[in-house]
Amino acid sequence: MGGINISRNEQDATGVPMAYEIVPATEATMAEVEAWLDAEESIYKTAIEAWEAGGYVGDEPPRGFRCNWDSVKRTWSEGNARVDILMVDGHAVGFLDGTDILEIRPDLRREGYGRLLADFMVDVAHNEGRSVLEIEIAPWTAEPFWKRMGFTVVPDRRGSGGGIYAYRILHKVYSLSDGERVSFSIQFYSEHERYRENPKPFSRFSGMGERLSDGSVQLPERAFCFEPIHSQHRDYFVSIELGGETIHxxxxxxxxxxxxxxxxxAGYTYFMDRITPLSSPD
Structure with a gap:
C-alpha cells in the first residue's frame, strides 16, 4: 500500500541540523530494517539468557519487534499493510507499520526520531478522518514516550496483543457561519446503562449548532462514541436532542x-459532525 512522502529539515537532540524523509517502504529499505532487527534480537536473546540464569533479578530485558517482522513483511508484500520508513542521510533509521508498530534503530534512540514517526502517525490518522487513535504500548519502557506524545494510558485495560492500552483524541473543530443557531445535545450510553430508570451517558456533547439550508445542523466540533475502558465492539446507544426535544x-x-x-x-468509531434529523421524532 502507498504511503505519504514527507521531507523536512529539523534539528536532532544535539541541535545539529538533519534532513529526513518518511517514505513508503521498498524491498531495499525493508531488508535494511530487517538487518538491524536481527541484530537487536540477537542482543536480546543473550540478555534474556543471562537474566534467567541470574535468577530473574531486576527488570526483564525489553524485546524489539523482530518477532512480529515476518508477519509485517508478509502483509506488506501482499499489499494489505502500510509500512513507512524514516530515512536519515540515506539510511533507514525507523519504521512504522500503520498504527500497530513503531520502532527506531536501537543505536539511534533518544535522538528525536521516534517523535518524528509518532507525529507522522498522528497526522495520517487525522487525515484519514479518525476520531480516536488507539495503540498498544510495548515494551513497557516506552510508556513515558507515548505519554509525552499526548496519549492517555488506561491502567486497567490491555490491548488485544497484551500490550499497554493507550489512546489519543483527534479533535475535529468546525467554523460556523452566521446561520440560525439551535441548541443540541448528543449523548452516548452503554447497553447496560440505557435500560436503567435514569440512564447516565459515558460521554456528552452539547452546545449551539448552525441550521443549514437543507435542515441539517452543523456541529461546532465532532461528537464521537468512545468509551476508553472497554473495547468498542459493544452495542452502544445514542440520544440526539435538538432545541430541547429528543429526536432520536x-x-x-x-x-x-x-x-x-x-x-x-476509518478507526471504526461512531461519530457525528452534522445532525440530519428525520421528518418526525422517533
Whole structure:
C-alpha cells in the first residue's frame, strides 16, 4: 500500500541540523530494517539468557519487534499493510507499520526520531478522518514516550496483543457561519446503562449548532462514541436532542441512527459532525 512522502529539515537532540524523509517502504529499505532487527534480537536473546540464569533479578530485558517482522513483511508484500520508513542521510533509521508498530534503530534512540514517526502517525490518522487513535504500548519502557506524545494510558485495560492500552483524541473543530443557531445535545450510553430508570451517558456533547439550508445542523466540533475502558465492539446507544426535544434514541449501529447523522470513521468509531434529523421524532 502507498504511503505519504514527507521531507523536512529539523534539528536532532544535539541541535545539529538533519534532513529526513518518511517514505513508503521498498524491498531495499525493508531488508535494511530487517538487518538491524536481527541484530537487536540477537542482543536480546543473550540478555534474556543471562537474566534467567541470574535468577530473574531486576527488570526483564525489553524485546524489539523482530518477532512480529515476518508477519509485517508478509502483509506488506501482499499489499494489505502500510509500512513507512524514516530515512536519515540515506539510511533507514525507523519504521512504522500503520498504527500497530513503531520502532527506531536501537543505536539511534533518544535522538528525536521516534517523535518524528509518532507525529507522522498522528497526522495520517487525522487525515484519514479518525476520531480516536488507539495503540498498544510495548515494551513497557516506552510508556513515558507515548505519554509525552499526548496519549492517555488506561491502567486497567490491555490491548488485544497484551500490550499497554493507550489512546489519543483527534479533535475535529468546525467554523460556523452566521446561520440560525439551535441548541443540541448528543449523548452516548452503554447497553447496560440505557435500560436503567435514569440512564447516565459515558460521554456528552452539547452546545449551539448552525441550521443549514437543507435542515441539517452543523456541529461546532465532532461528537464521537468512545468509551476508553472497554473495547468498542459493544452495542452502544445514542440520544440526539435538538432545541430541547429528543429526536432520536437508539443503537448507534442502526440505520435510523445513520439517517440522523451517525457515521463510522476509518478507526471504526461512531461519530457525528452534522445532525440530519428525520421528518418526525422517533
Amino acid at each position: 434514541f437508539d443503537k448507534v449501529k442502526y440505520e435510523t441512527s445513520k439517517a440522523n447523522g451517525i457515521r463510522l470513521d
